[in-house]
Structures are given as C-alpha cells and as structure tokens.
Amino acid sequence: MDxxxxxxxxxxxxxxxxxxxxxxxxxxxxxxGISALAGFCWHKANKKTE
Known part of the structure; x- marks a missing residue:
C-alpha cells in the first residue's frame, strides 16, 4: 500500500x-483498546446519572 x-x-x-x-x-x-476505552467512558457516563 502506498x-x-x-x-x-x-x-x-x-x-x-x-x-x-x-x-x-x-x-x-x-x-x-479503542473499544475498551469507549466502553469504559460509556459505563462511567451511565453510572453518573443514577
């Protein structure tokens, strides 16, 4: 690939x-790694709303 x-x-x-x-x-x-980071951020954001 060029x-x-x-x-x-x-x-x-x-x-x-x-x-x-x-x-x-x-x-x-x-x-x-990107999926794990996105999942961690999503989990953290959802936990904050409770």
Missing amino acids: ITCYRGMPKFIGAFIDALYQNPSLLFASMA
Whole structure:
C-alpha cells in the first residue's frame, strides 16, 4: 500500500494506517483498546446519572 493515497491527512497518520494494514494483530489490538476505552467512558457516563 502506498502512503500517497492519504493526501488529505498528515504523513504520520498515513504511516500509522499503513502499519495497521501490514500488521493485522496490531490492528486488532488497537481496535480492542479503542473499544475498551469507549466502553469504559460509556459505563462511567451511565453510572453518573443514577
């Protein structure tokens, strides 16, 4: 995959996306981390309303 297809983004974001495509385990780990963080924030927000 060529980084030039990410013309609208800074180079480090294109390089990061390229690294994720080349390492599926890294992609899975980052998605799991984002999901866990979102779940934690959602749980914290719902707990506050009680």
